Amino acid sequence: MSNLNPIMEIHHLVKTFGDNEVLKDVDFTANEGEVICIIGSSGSGKSTLLRCINMLETPTSGEILHRGKIVSDSTDDLNSYRSKVGMVFQSFNLFNNMTVLENCMIGVTAVLKKDRKHAREISLHYLKKVGMAAYINAKPSQISGGQKQRVAIARALAMEPEMMLFDEPTSALDPEMVGEVLSVMKNLVSEGMTMIIVTHEMAFARDVSTRVVFMDKGVIAEDGPPRQIFLNPQNPRTKEFLSRFLN
Numbered sequence: 564m565s566n567l568n569p570i571m572e573i574h575h576l577v578k579t580f581g582d583n584e585v586l587k588d589v590d591f592t593a594n595e596g597e598v599i600c601i602i603g604s605s606g607s608g609k610s611t612l613l614r615c616i617n618m619l620e621t622p623t624s625g626e627i628l629h630r631g632k633i634v635s636d637s638t639d640d641l642n643s644y645r646s647k648v649g650m651v652f653q654s655f656n657l658f659n660n661m662t663v664l665e666n667c668m669i670g671v672t673a674v675l676k677k678d679r680k681h682a683r684e685i686s687l688h689y690l691k692k693v694g695m696a697a698y699i700n701a702k703p704s705q706i707s708g709g710q711k712q713r714v715a716i717a718r719a720l721a722m723e724p725e726m727m728l729f730d731e732p733t734s735a736l737d738p739e740m741v742g743e744v745l746s747v748m749k750n751l752v753s754e755g756m757t758m759i760i761v762t763h764e765m766a767f768a769r770d771v772s773t774r775v776v777f778m779d780k781g782v783i784a785e786d787g788p789p790r791q792i793f794l795n796p797q798n799p800r801t802k803e804f805l806s807r808f809l810n
């Protein structure tokens with residue numbers, strides 16, 4: 564379990580789009596080694612929270628601290644911060660005009676400024692790890708959704724991040740491909756990667772996470788160990804969501 568070394572802290576985070584207040588005074592901490600699953604209905608603010616954590620959205624107010632230091636919106640700060648926080652999207656977001664290998668190398672050369680030889684080695688290492696070494700010359704259009712998502716995970720890992728964010732990584736996949744992606748994620752968990760995962764895969768959340776966060780209408784309605792959330796929810800809204808969800 565976690566030794567309570569915070570990697571990332573969020574204080575009083577508010578995010579509005581126009582007059583729609585999507586995140587309402589959210590406080591949240593991710594400690595080293597934690598595997599945090601975020602669950603909740605569509606529109607409750609889960610993606611916005613992840614995007615704020617990665618500074619893909621600018622908070623309306625509140626602050627984000629990385630290793631105790633406020634993350635500012637200066638470009639240098641942002642590039643360095645983002646390279647430490649890997650992100651995997653529902654829709655893969657691969658570059659369709661590049662090969663699998665080039666997709667993995669591009670961040671390593673462009674953001675981390677490593678030479679191509681190093682970028683190639685590290686990309687091959689992580690592509691092997693997700694079982695995609697045989698596809699390095701393929702274009703995204705030539706591989707399946709599950710394979711694309713494994714490449715997207717390898718691409719994020721090639722940056723050697725200190726934590727990984729996943730936004731519904733299996734929601735766009737055909738059912739038969741969900742397992743191969745969850746299995747790659749389980750391997751990361753077993754290696755001790757700190758992870759925040761927005762997911763509707765309740766069995767995965769129950770079995771793999773150290774903490775589950777239930778979001779409801781822009782607030783964290785409950786935050787606790789999976790045993791509590793799934794067997795003994797303290798908030799009636801958690802109970803209601805899970806019973807609705809499981810039906």
Ligand code: ADP
Pocket residue numbers: 580583585603604605606607608609610611612
């Ligand atoms: P979830 O991931 O839990 O389904 P989101 O964070 O995507 O929820 O969305 C929460 C709310 O924020 C929704 O009402 C959505 O329409 C709104 N929203 C999200 N992104 C934007 C945006 N870029 N512009 C305007 N509204 C947005």
Ligand code: MG
Pocket residue numbers: 609610611
């Ligand atoms: Mg979402």
